[in-house]
Amino acid sequence: MGTALSVIERFSRFQSDDAQSAEPVCCPVRDVLDRIGDKWSVLVIMTLATRPQRFSELRRAIRDISKRMLTQTLRDLERDGLITRHVYATKPPSVEYRLAPLGQSLLEPMASLVDWADRRYSDIHAARVRFDESPL
Amino acid sequence: MGTALSVIERFSRFQSDDAQSAEPVCCPVRDVLDRIGDKWSVLVIMTLATRPQRFSELRRAIRDISKRMLTQTLRDLERDGLITRHVYATKPPSVEYRLAPLGQSLLEPMASLVDWADRRYSDIHAARVRFDESPL
DNA sequence: GAGGACAGGTCTCAATTAGAGACCTGCTTC
DNA sequence: GAAGCAGGTCTCTAATTGAGACCTGTCCTC
Numbered sequence: 001m002g003t004a005l006s007v008i009e010r011f012s013r014f015q016s017d018d019a020q021s022a023e024p025v026c027c028p029v030r031d032v033l034d035r036i037g038d039k040w041s042v043l044v045i046m047t048l049a050t051r052p053q054r055f056s057e058l059r060r061a062i063r064d065i066s067k068r069m070l071t072q073t074l075r076d077l078e079r080d081g082l083i084t085r086h087v088y089a090t091k092p093p094s095v096e097y098r099l100a101p102l103g104q105s106l107l108e109p110m111a112s113l114v115d116w117a118d119r120r121y122s123d124i125h126a127a128r129v130r131f132d133e134s135p136l
Numbered sequence: 137m138g139t140a141l142s143v144i145e146r147f148s149r150f151q152s153d154d155a156q157s158a159e160p161v162c163c164p165v166r167d168v169l170d171r172i173g174d175k176w177s178v179l180v181i182m183t184l185a186t187r188p189q190r191f192s193e194l195r196r197a198i199r200d201i202s203k204r205m206l207t208q209t210l211r212d213l214e215r216d217g218l219i220t221r222h223v224y225a226t227k228p229p230s231v232e233y234r235l236a237p238l239g240q241s242l243l244e245p246m247a248s249l250v251d252w253a254d255r256r257y258s259d260i261h262a263a264r265v266r267f268d269e270s271p272l
Numbered sequence: 273g274a275g276g277a278c279a280g281g282t283c284t285c286a287a288t289t290a291g292a293g294a295c296c297t298g299c300t301t302c
Numbered sequence: 303g304a305a306g307c308a309g310g311t312c313t314c315t316a317a318t319t320g321a322g323a324c325c326t327g328t329c330c331t332c
Contacts, residue, residue, distance in 0.1 A: 004243045004244045004246075004247035005247075008186070008246075010254075011182060015197060028253065028257040029254055029257070032257055032260060034175065035260075037173045037174070037175070037178065039170060039173065046148065049141065049144045050141075050145060054309090061151060064291095066291050066292070067309080068290080068310090070310095072290095080260045080263055081260060081267075091299065091300075092308050092309085093308080094309085102263070105256065106252060108252075109245070109249045109251070111144055112244070112248050112249075113246070113248075114143055114165055115143045115245070117165045117169055118146070118164065121167070123217060123238055124168060124218075125164075131215040131217075175319090190280090191279075191281080203280080203281070203282090204283090204321090227327095227329070228278070228327070229279080230279070231279085273332100275330105276329105276330090278327105278328090279326100279328090279329105281324105281325085282323105282324080283322105283323085284321105284322095285321090286319100286320090286321090288318080289317085289319085290318085292313100292315085293314095294312085295310105295311080296312100297308100299307090301306080302303105302304090
């Protein structure tokens with residue numbers, strides 16, 4: 001609790017410093033969060049958490065991702081050092097993606113978020129229904 | 137560690153069940169993650185973590201958010217029960233946003249993610265540079 | 273009492289981004 | 303020799319975003 005606030009306060013200070021300056025916004029945390037906070041990254045990382053997988057295994061696991069977005073998400077994650085890409089010179093060459101140590105280290109905090117989402121989902125859903133039904 | 141994997145495995149099972157069915161993807165965790173995983177939600181929640189704030193205070197704190205997106209983000213967060221909106225009938229009516237208990241409960245897991253981002257930023261940045269410089 | 277400022281938005285339009293799906297290369301199978 | 307899979311790329315369209323004009327109402331200043 002106290003820990004959470006101290007982390008967030010540190011971040012806030014960064015952000016308000018930024019609010020002063022005329023420069024474009026530049027904050028490491030935002031930079032990273034923008035990257036892993038997109039629609040597919042978290043899903044891909046969690047899918048790779050159990051075991052390394054090939055391109056088409058990932059596509060089957062995450063049914064509604066398009067090839068285009070899967071390719072792009074994998075490239076971005078590789079670029080950030082969260083996953084690694086291994087090409088095997090088999091008959092039709094196969095490509096395997098696996099979590100790099102950096103990606104592994106993300107599992108812990110990510111799991112706490114997933115756990116939160118899981119436990120609070122019913123509250124959130126109830127709030128939505130209430131909001132949508134409310135007068136006006 | 138073990139905890140992280142068990143949470144993620146539970147989620148994965150959900151996802152692979154889903155992979156079997158012909159139905160459109162439907163998973164509580166994804167539902168929630170899509171919502172808070174957008175560009176602005178995390179920023180707004182963290183800004184409100186320190187104290188309740190008014191619309192224009194938020195705009196000043198998050199300099200590069202447009203009015204349109206701030207309004208929309210706040211509505212969505214309110215709808216999900218993460219924040220509450222209070223209108224005061226002052227001379228020019230003022231509107232204050234504050235974290236609801238549900239939003240408070242998100243601070244802890246979110247902070248662990250922010251902390252990760254903060255501590256790993258240099259690794260990620262180094263990986264990017266390496267990737268961008270690499271042959272081809 | 274006209275002009276400007278601020279609060280909290282909404283609306284419109286242009287630019288960016290995402291998704292569907294056709295297409296490509298190389299190799300195997302019927 | 304038609305068809306299928308792997309791992310992508312390319313193109314076209316649809317949805318999302320951001321910039322910024324505009325709106326209503328209440329101050330304050332001159």
